[in-house]
Amino acid sequence: MDQKGQIWITKSLSEQQKACAQxxxxxxxxxxxxKIQHLDFPKDLPKAEAWIFTSQNAVNNLSQNNFAGKxxxxxxxxxxxxxxxxxxTKSGDSETAQSLAELIAEDGVKSALFFCGNIRRNELPNYLAKKGVQLKEEVVYHTLLDPKKIPxxxxxxxxxxxxxxVESFAMMNEFDTELDYYSIGETTANTLRKKGVQKINTxxxxxxxxxxxQYATQNK
Structure with missing residues (x-):
């Protein structure tokens, strides 16, 4: 493969992801x-039919494993x-919060606890609200910006x-047109577009x- 250059990953990778990269x-x-700041997991949780997780960061301090619901x-x-x-867990082919919300609604869930961070997307709560699902949010971690200059x-x-x-990158770097930009999903891609990036690989x-x-396929 004729590799174009280095790949800069703007988050900490799991051991499995590091192995994949290697x-x-x-x-x-x-x-x-x-950076992720984990909070103490709440001890007294309201009753609900289901628990919802859209990030592995929300699982870190999870101490209760006797929940009998979905x-x-x-x-x-x-x-x-x-x-x-x-x-x-139930997830099916749910790679996004939106597709997971659709699955939850299809299953007829009436009440759920959503374990999330202080910065979370609106797709899941908004969709479930429209479907009449009573949703309680529990913030279990904070996302903190940690800007660095990338050489x-x-x-x-x-x-x-x-x-x-993306926001953290913008604080100390320019969005150079001679770089290639890859996003994990449309929400991240939209944030890049707001910064003036026109060509994005999603x-x-x-x-x-x-x-x-995707990178390997495009750079053979």
Whole structure:
């Protein structure tokens, strides 16, 4: 493969993701532009038919594993994190919060707890509200911007996994037209567009692995 340049990953990777990057044979650099501050997991939780997780960060301090209701997860890494905590999850092909919300509504869930961060997307809460699902949010982590200067060069690629990473990048870097930009989903892509980026490669599935595969395909 005629590789164009280095790939800059703007978040901390899991061990599985690091292994995936290493096995790809691509030159990958990891430089996290956000930090996660985990909060104490709430002890007295209101009753609900279902628990919802859309980020593995929300699972980190989960201490209760005696919940008998349905547990929903979007994304492979979130489901893996919950399984390690002893939970079986329902996710189907739900790689996004929107598709997960549709699954929850189809299952006839009437009440749910949504474990999330202080910066979360609106698709899931808005969709479930329209479907009459009583949703209670529990903030279990905070996303903090951690801007850094990235020593990128012409032909390098930047991988963004969240709108927060885009905002953090903008604080100390320019959106150079000689760089290639990859986003994990449409929300992140829209944030890049607001910064003036016109050419964006958006992953077909919301995963790091899908982004790497897309990059490799486009740079054979």
């Amino acid at each position: 096995n790809s044979g691509l030159e990958v650099k990891e430089i996290a532009l956000t 547990v929903y997860a979007s994304g492979k890494q979130t489901a893996i994190a919950l399984k390690e905590k002893g939970f079986e 990128s060069q012409k032909g390098d690629a930047l991988f963004f996994m969240s709108p927060s990473a 992953a077909t599935k919301a995963s790091f692995e899908a982004m790497l595969e």
